[in-house]
Amino acid sequence: MKSSKYSSYNLKYLLFVLSTTISCGIIQPTLSPTKNNCINNPATQNDIEYALNYTGNTFTSKEWIKNSQVNNFRVSITWLDNSQGGLGYLEYLIYDCGYTQQQINGYSNEKNIKTIIFKDYQNVNIISTCSDLENIIILNEIIAESQGEKYLIRYWIKKESPTRMLTLLLAFPMNKSELLDNYSQLLFPIIPKCK
Numbered sequence: 001m002k003s004s005k006y007s008s009y010n011l012k013y014l015l016f017v018l019s020t021t022i023s024c025g026i027i028q029p030t031l032s033p034t035k036n037n038c039i040n041n042p043a044t045q046n047d048i049e050y051a052l053n054y055t056g057n058t059f060t061s062k063e064w065i066k067n068s069q070v071n072n073f074r075v076s077i078t079w080l081d082n083s084q085g086g087l088g089y090l091e092y093l094i095y096d097c098g099y100t101q102q103q104i105n106g107y108s109n110e111k112n113i114k115t116i117i118f119k120d121y122q123n124v125n126i127i128s129t130c131s132d133l134e135n136i137i138i139l140n141e142i143i144a145e146s147q148g149e150k151y152l153i154r155y156w157i158k159k160e161s162p163t164r165m166l167t168l169l170l171a172f173p174m175n176k177s178e179l180l181d182n183y184s185q186l187l188f189p190i191i192p193k194c195k
Contacts (some may be wrong), residue, residue, distance in 0.1 A: 024180045038097035042072050047164070051092035054166065056094070057188045059088060085149070085173040093165040107167060108138045117155075130194035137191050139154050143174070148179035150174040153182055154193065 059066065059079040064086075073095075087147035095103075103104050106112055110126055118124045121144040128141045134137040140152040153171040168187065169181055172180040185194035 010166065024130035035090050040073055040094060040096045043070055043075050043092070047092060048075050051077060051090060052168075054090060054092070054168075055088070055187060059184065064088075069101050075171050084176055084179055085151075086176070086179065087169070087171040088183075089152075091167045091171040092160075093167070095163050095165060098162050099165060104138070104157060104159065104165070108140055108155075109164075113140060113142065113155070118142070123150075132191045137188065139188070139191050139194060141194055150176060152180055154180065156188055156191075 001044065016182075052068060063081045063083050064079045065082070066077065066079050068075070070076075073093065075092040077088075080086070087175045096155070113126060114124045124142060124144045126140055126142050129139065131138045136159050138157045140155045140157075142155060144151055144153060150173065152169045152174050153169060155169045156167065158166045158168070170180060170183055170187065172183075181193065
């Protein structure tokens with residue numbers, strides 16, 4: 001069996017750093033009552049099933065290794081393709097008390113992307129940011145380095161409902177940009193990349 005350039009260790013490290021910074025990061029749903037005495041509830045079975053089914057058959061080939069986790073207010077799913085160096089990371093966030101545009105902006109502003117989400121990466125560069133016509137989906141395209149490898153990354157933030165938000169990060173090594181384009185088209189045909 002041929003050894004892959006993209007070692008399992010490198011991808012697992014990339015995933016660990018990414019999931020740790022996102023999960024500990026920007027704007028977390030809270031248990032604290034709001035002015036309306038609203039309290040966030042943990043993810044429901046419907047939330048879990050929605051998140052698990054969101055990508056359909058996109059990552060079902062044997063190359064993709066899937067892992068999922070349910071925490072209080074989020075469902076997270078990771079996919080690793082060690083043979084191609086691919087990484088997918090989805091978070092379905094629960095905001096029973098609603099979320100604000102400021103919270104959405106927190107997921108997509110340059111400072112938070114560079115200092116929180118990708119804080120353990122080197123040479124993080126946001127190459128473009130765009131959104132769909134209804135401003136429901138925001139896409140950040142990023143180049144970053146990890147363990148000496150340059151990655152082209154697409155990071156979507158999607159308003160699913162007034163109480164649910166979805167983020168999906170897809171990363172491939174720079175020399176695999178056509179794979180990134182193909183998977184992006186499958187996942188977000190409305191806005192697979194910024195023009």
